[in-house]
Amino acid sequence: xxxxxxxxxxxxxIRIVLQGAMNGPLAPAVANFTITALxxxxxxxxxxxxxxxxxxxxxxxxxxxxxxxxxxxxxxxRRTLPPLAVDLHYLLSAHGKLELEAELLLGHAMAALHGxxxxxxxxxxxxxxxxxxxxxQDALWSPISQSGLAEQEEVVTISMExxxxxxxxxxxxxxxxxxxxxxxxVATVVLIRxxxxxxxxxxxxxxxxxxxxxxxxxxxxxxxxxxxxFAADAPLTLTGRRLLVPxxxxxxxxxxxxxxxxGSTSTDVRVLLPAAVPAGLSTVRVTQPATIGDTTRPMxxxxxLPLTVRPVVVSAPVVDAAGSPVVRAxxxxxxxxxQEVALLLDGVPDPIAAQAHPLPTGTVDFPIAVAAGTYPAxxxxxxxxxxxxxxxxx
Numbered sequence: 001x002x003x004x005x006x007x008x009x010x011x012x013x014i015r016i017v018l019q020g021a022m023n024g025p026l027a028p029a030v031a032n033f034t035i036t037a038l039x040x041x042x043x044x045x046x047x048x049x050x051x052x053x054x055x056x057x058x059x060x061x062x063x064x065x066x067x068x069x070x071x072x073x074x075x076x077x078r079r080t081l082p083p084l085a086v087d088l089h090y091l092l093s094a095h096g097k098l099e100l101e102a103e104l105l106l107g108h109a110m111a112a113l114h115g116x117x118x119x120x121x122x123x124x125x126x127x128x129x130x131x132x133x134x135x136x137q138d139a140l141w142s143p144i145s146q147s148g149l150a151e152q153e154e155v156v157t158i159s160m161e162x163x164x165x166x167x168x169x170x171x172x173x174x175x176x177x178x179x180x181x182x183x184x185x186v187a188t189v190v191l192i193r194x195x196x197x198x199x200x201x202x203x204x205x206x207x208x209x210x211x212x213x214x215x216x217x218x219x220x221x222x223x224x225x226x227x228x229x230f231a232a233d234a235p236l237t238l239t240g241r242r243l244l245v246p247x248x249x250x251x252x253x254x255x256x257x258x259x260x261x262x263g264s265t266s267t268d269v270r271v272l273l274p275a276a277v278p279a280g281l282s283t284v285r286v287t288q289p290a291t292i293g294d295t296t297r298p299m300x301x302x303x304x305l306p307l308t309v310r311p312v313v314v315s316a317p318v319v320d321a322a323g324s325p326v327v328r329a330x331x332x333x334x335x336x337x338x339q340e341v342a343l344l345l346d347g348v349p350d351p352i353a354a355q356a357h358p359l360p361t362g363t364v365d366f367p368i369a370v371a372a373g374t375y376p377a378x379x380x381x382x383x384x385x386x387x388x389x390x391x392x393x394x
Contacts, residue, residue, distance in 0.1 A: 002083075005147035006190045009128065010088055010156055011037050011055055012136065012144055013119050014187070016127050018051060021112030022105075033105060040177040043095060050095040051105050056171065061085035061189040064154075078198055083153075083191035089161060091171065093182035102181045110160075110183060117158055119187075124150040152191045161186040218243045218286040218302035227308040229387065230333050232275035238286065240302070243269045247289040252307070253282040279311035279333055280382025311335070311381045313389050318368070326355075326365040327391055329379055334360040339382050343368075345391065346376040368393065 002009075015035050022033075033049040043052050064085030073079050092109060096102035116123075128145040132138060149156070161184040163171070172179045220240040228234055238250065244266045251257045256274035264270050269286065283304040290300050314330040321328075327343055335341050337358055342351035343366040354364040372393050378385040 002148045002152045002190060002192050003143070003146070003195065004192055005143040006149045006152070006192060007055070007058070007086075007088060008140070009124075009144045009147040009149045010119070010187050010190060011053060011090075012133070013124060013127055013149075014053060014090070014113070014158065014185075016133070017116050017119075018053070018109050018112055019133075021115065022108050040091075040093065040172075040175045040180070043093075043177075049097065049101045049105055051109055052093050052095065054091045054093070055088055056091050056175075057089040058086045059089065061087050064189055064191065078196060081193050081196060081198060083193045085189050085191050087189055088187040090185045090187065091182055092185060093180040095180060106181055106183065113158055113160075113185065119149075119156040119158065121150045121155060124156075149190075154189055154191065156190065157188050158185055159188070160184070217300060218248070218288055220284075220286060220302045220305050223284050223305045223307055226306065227310065227384075228273070229310045230273075230277070230279055230312050232273065234273040236271050236273060236284070236307075238269040238271065238284065238305075239267060240269075240286075242266055243286050243302070245288050249287050251285050251287055251301075252277045257287070273309070275333070277309055277333070278336065278339065278382070279309050279331070280339065280384045282307045282309055308384050310384050311379055311386045313379050313386045316377070316379070316389055316391055318391065318393050321365060321367075324367060325369075325393070326367050327352075327377075328363060328365050330363050331379065331381070331386075332362060334362045335364060335381055336360045340380075342366075342380045343391075344378045344380055344385065345370065348375075351380065 015037060018035050022035075033051065035051045035053070036043065037053045037055075039054055040052065043050065064083060067082055067085070092106070094102035094106035094109070096105060128147070128149070132141045132145075136144070163184045168179070168182065172182075218240060219242060220238060222239045224237045224239070228236075236250075244260060244264050248260055248269070249257045250260065250269065250271040252274060256276040258271045258274055261270040261272065284307045285304040286302040288300050288302075312332045314332065316327050316329040318325055319328050320326075329343070335354075335357075337356070337360070341354040341364055343354070344351055345368070348370060352366045352368060354366055357364065370393055375391045375393065377389050377391045378387070379389075380386070
């Protein structure tokens, strides 16, 4: 967490970066030079060359400005301590008495900041805990060195900020000084947190009632038989793992269910086919309740396995219906209006769809227009075809 002194700390650290990087290369060319952090109108022309670092603007950091909101409750009391996230905008200008002296200073300064674009945590810690720079008073250095800049969540980056000629002219006009060779930089991001304490939530007076229990998960491996003619209470055997617990049920498709039969085990469950199971391609699965403490969760379901229930054709005579021949098939179980029912006649390429019926029925009519003869046939309901039968067309 950074304190309000972090802004001054960033300025001081940039000065240290410049001073340390420029002492060596500039020694032969510039005998004496200084690095200051003053407003341009307070830069006094001197006999020595000078670099000046001026913090001319601060802006909210867009990436951090909405972190940890809301910070206060409806009654105004503080709930969180979001940081004040700001970017620091600097103007680095060079002043020289001799020709090319300012350009020499500025070029080396730009190279120094380009070579160290991050104020790394080790650098910040070492610089702020080291020897106080001689031109910074001890009363100022104490809060700067304790600013906590090295502990903030994000390290500070330094990058060049492009400014147009128009921007530079406006900036120097506002400063009331003649234009000097200069370049803009931005330091991102300084996270300043309020030095406040948040009231702690009241202690827990009643422990939460939390229970942990393994949830049973049944796994189905096979269903025998996987295809059968419809018959109420036809026996089926399900094999798998963890199939039988108190409350286990076998669910057929999306509707009817049955309890396991006596003699079932966790690996073999015996069940009877419900009378309400429709003919067609369906599924079978095992459901089990999960109880934690006093609460029973919704059913846990096993993986589904396919089950084909073939319709049983009781009879299929050819009759006259309003002057047209139809095959009138009597089926079990009854078929619903939404089910697809078709007659498959040997030698007829396309299935013959059943006539529409508004209610579930066990008798369906198939209009036919074929030559007289005897035809092997099947009745198909929702993809499941019956056993072969014979249709005699007079």
